[in-house]
Amino acid sequence: xxxxxxxxxxxxxxxxxxxxxxxxxxxxxxxxxxxxxxxxxxxxxxxxxxxxxxxxxxxxxxxxxxxxxxxxxxxxxxxxxxxxxxxxxxxxxxxxxxxxxxxxxxxxxxxxxxxxxxxxxxxxxxxxxxxxxxxxxxxxxxxxxxxxxxxxxxxxxxxxxxxxxxxxxxxxxxxxxxxxxxxxxxxxxxxxxxxxxxxxxxxxxxxxxxxxxxxxxxxxxxxxxxxxxxxxxxxxxxxxxxxxxxxxxxxxxxxxxxxxxxxxxxxxxxxxxxxxxxxxxxxxxxxxxxx
Numbered sequence: 186x187x188x189x190x191x192x193x194x195x196x197x198x199x200x201x202x203x204x205x206x207x208x209x210x211x212x213x214x215x216x217x218x219x220x221x222x223x224x225x226x227x228x229x230x231x232x233x234x235x236x237x238x239x240x241x242x243x244x245x246x247x248x249x250x251x252x253x254x255x256x257x258x259x260x261x262x263x264x265x266x267x268x269x270x271x272x273x274x275x276x277x278x279x280x281x282x283x284x285x286x287x288x289x290x291x292x293x294x295x296x297x298x299x300x301x302x303x304x305x306x307x308x309x310x311x312x313x314x315x316x317x318x319x320x321x322x323x324x325x326x327x328x329x330x331x332x333x334x335x336x337x338x339x340x341x342x343x344x345x346x347x348x349x350x351x352x353x354x355x356x357x358x359x360x361x362x363x364x365x366x367x368x369x370x371x372x373x374x375x376x377x378x379x380x381x382x383x384x385x386x387x388x389x390x391x392x393x394x395x396x397x398x399x400x401x402x403x404x405x406x407x408x409x410x411x412x413x414x415x416x417x418x419x420x421x422x423x424x425x426x427x428x429x430x431x432x433x434x435x436x437x438x439x440x441x442x443x444x445x446x447x448x449x450x451x452x453x454x455x456x457x458x459x460x461x462x463x464x465x466x467x468x469x470x471x472x473x474x475x476x
Contacts, residue, residue: 200270209275209382213338214389216331216373216381220267220319226377230321230401232258233287236443250459252285253423253439254452259285260439263405264425268317268380272407275315275382279427281434283307283314283420284406284459288354290329290394295352297329299360300390302337303406305345306357307385308416312338313409314385320375321401328400329392331381332370337388352393361388375402410434421455 201209201218209215221229236256253259262268263282272280290296304312324330348358365388373381383389394400407425413433414420422434429436437455440448 199274200267201274206274209384212333212335212371213387214333214335214371214373214381214383216333217375217379218271218382219378220271220380221265221378223378225265226321229258229262230377232256233321233401233403250284250286251437251452251455252287253282254437254455255440255448256443257440258443259403262319262403263423264439268319268405269426271380271382272315272317273426276313276407276409277427279410279429281408281410281422281424281429282405282437283309283408283412283422283434286404286406288318288391288400288402288404290354290400292394292397292399295393296354297352297393298331298354298389298391299348299358300334300365300388301345301355301359301361302340302343302386302388303383304342304385305359306416308414308420309385309408310413310415311411312385313412315407316383316385317380317405317407318375318383319380319403319405320377321403322377322399324373324375324400324402325396326372326374327394328396328398329394330372330374330400331383331389331391332372333383334365334369334388335371338384338386340386340388342386343388417458419458421458 201215205215205218236258253263263285269280288298303316304314318331344362345359346362348360350358375381408422410424410429410431410433413431420434421437423437423439438451
């Protein structure tokens with residue numbers, strides 16, 4: 186397991202170029218960002234698929250959230266120094282992992298993601314939040330890579346409607362309730378050694394996988410410690426770099442071993458809390474529990 190609290194060597198160049206940093210501020214996202222080696226990515230995918238096979242599918246056990254509290258590979262990926270370097274360039278030196286979602290589209294599967302803002306139901310007090318979407322397999326136009334609406338991070342929180350559609354990969358099948366011009370969308374294809382970063386208010390979506398290969402993406406949600414939870418009394422996060430001077434979150438601990446008893450118990454407790462936040466005010470039964 187990496188030692189995530191070690192600060193980055195300030196003598197090293199930043200992960201993002203000045204052009205990429207400017208693009209994130211202007212557009213609300215950047216892609217692609219080189220991150221892992223192909224060998225590292227292949228190893229992470231192998232470990233994910235072994236977990237998936239051993240548990241007859243990853244989804245029902247992990248509920249798509251906080252997998253880094255159950256699986257060492259997920260914790261290692263979320264705290265990988267090169268991933269944290271890229272996130273630090275947009276959020277600063279103090280970083281916490283608030284969540285993790287897997288977006289897996291099997292070959293020719295109908296799953297899709299409607300236009301939405303991540304901030305809609307998360308209950309976080311301020312938009313000092315970014316998602317690193319890490320590709321463990323090619324995310325192409327054909328396989329349903331993400332598409333982003335440039336500049337939409339400057340919008341206030343927009344109204345959304347809950348669709349609870351079975352093939353929608355979002356928590357509540359949420360869809361932004363304003364008109365989106367698809368012609369302005371920018372597609373963000375990624376190779377397995379790349380990631381994208383997007384702001385919590387950037388409007389984004391993705392199409393079904395029409396390819397013959399799986400599309401596997403791991404979305405890690407990073408926050409700064411001055412963010413707080415407003416939809417619940419208590420929330421939790423994992424401090425992965427820098428320090429926590431605010432104390433707004435119960436600090437999490439990654440697993441010592443995959444699926445050990447302590448990890449399962451902590452994961453179950455936190456997921457029960459998290460569901461009460463994500464589904465606050467929802468009508469009907471959510472079709473999915475990925476965020």
